[in-house]
């Protein structure tokens with residue numbers, strides 16, 4: 104596919120990775136992804152903004168046929184899905200300089216062994232003149248690594264935002280269909296950006312003075328109506344958690360599952376939404392999505408070697424790392440003869456700012472007293488959520 108024009112002398116390049124199904128050897132990509140690069144041709148100089156994953160260099164190479172000169176390669180973020188083809192581009196354009204911030208420069212030297220004399224470093228707010236087009240570099244740290252920055256193309260009112268506002272969505276569309284892009288963008292936020300919600304708020308405020316007419320991220324389609332994704336980010340990062348329980352669980356012989364189903368039924372009766380995830384078959388991205396909104400996390404687990412099931416350990420580690428905005432958490436589950444499950448799981452959730460509710464752990468199959476405790480837990484959750492909803496915004 105050739106480069107596609109998004110503004111006069113501004114082109115979307117890059118590769119659509121239709122069949123990639125895993126990112127960072129961890130996160131499923133049900134919709135594939137793309138690696139977007141951009142060519143900005145000013146009256147005097149030409150800049151390439153980001154490159155592509157090295158597995159897709161041939162695609163970018165083909166798109167660059169006929170581009171005789173690139174003066175600057177702007178690298179907004181060091182991760183190789185964007186910078187990985189930089190060595191090839193530098194080889195093809197031996198006069199080109201790499202324009203980035205000092206922190207990213209160090210990372211590129213470490214990870215890609217780029218020669219130091221190829222770099223021009225830019226400070227926050229620095230401008231780069233391409234003739235009749237001007238690039239301004241806006242540091243947007245921690246979306247999602249410390250060196251990430253965005254690039255503002257003043258004359259065309261276009262913001263190149265790299266991973267910020269991105270989505271893992273393979274599509275031949277240049278511009279986002281808001282209906283079909285919402286969930287992939289939210290999922291990207293959940294998996295990549297959510298741990299940095301407080302910094303995202305600062306970066307959103309920092310971008311506010313720019314009269315942005317298009318946002319061009321480095322994965323997924325572009326936004327011709329910036330308010331769509333800016334408002335979504337604001338809601339995901341700052342909105343109150345919803346009247347919903349995220350309930351990841353594992354059950355080996357059915358006891359924990361009985362608890363899960365009973366608690367779900369009691370919660371639903373009281374008007375609390377529940378999203379269950381059987382971790383034996385659930386997809387991690389769906390769990391991450393649920394964590395964006397849930398006011399309460401209930402983890403269901405049997406006891407294995409006196410602790411939680413290993414799949415629950417993995418899910419708890421991810422939930423803790425993603426730092427969702429849940430206000431309450433607890434554990435339900437079962438054991439055969441003894442258990443340190445609750446203590447071990449609670450210790451794993453140290454990054455969550457949650458009130459811990461009374462756990463319900465049953466010995467063997469649940470009895471009437473266990474079901475009564477579950478009913479009490481459901482009452483408590485419903486009351487806590489109602490109190491949350493009645494708070495002043």
Ligand code: FEO
Nearest residue numbers: 180182184185266
């Ligand atoms: Fe898309 Fe953080 O790389």
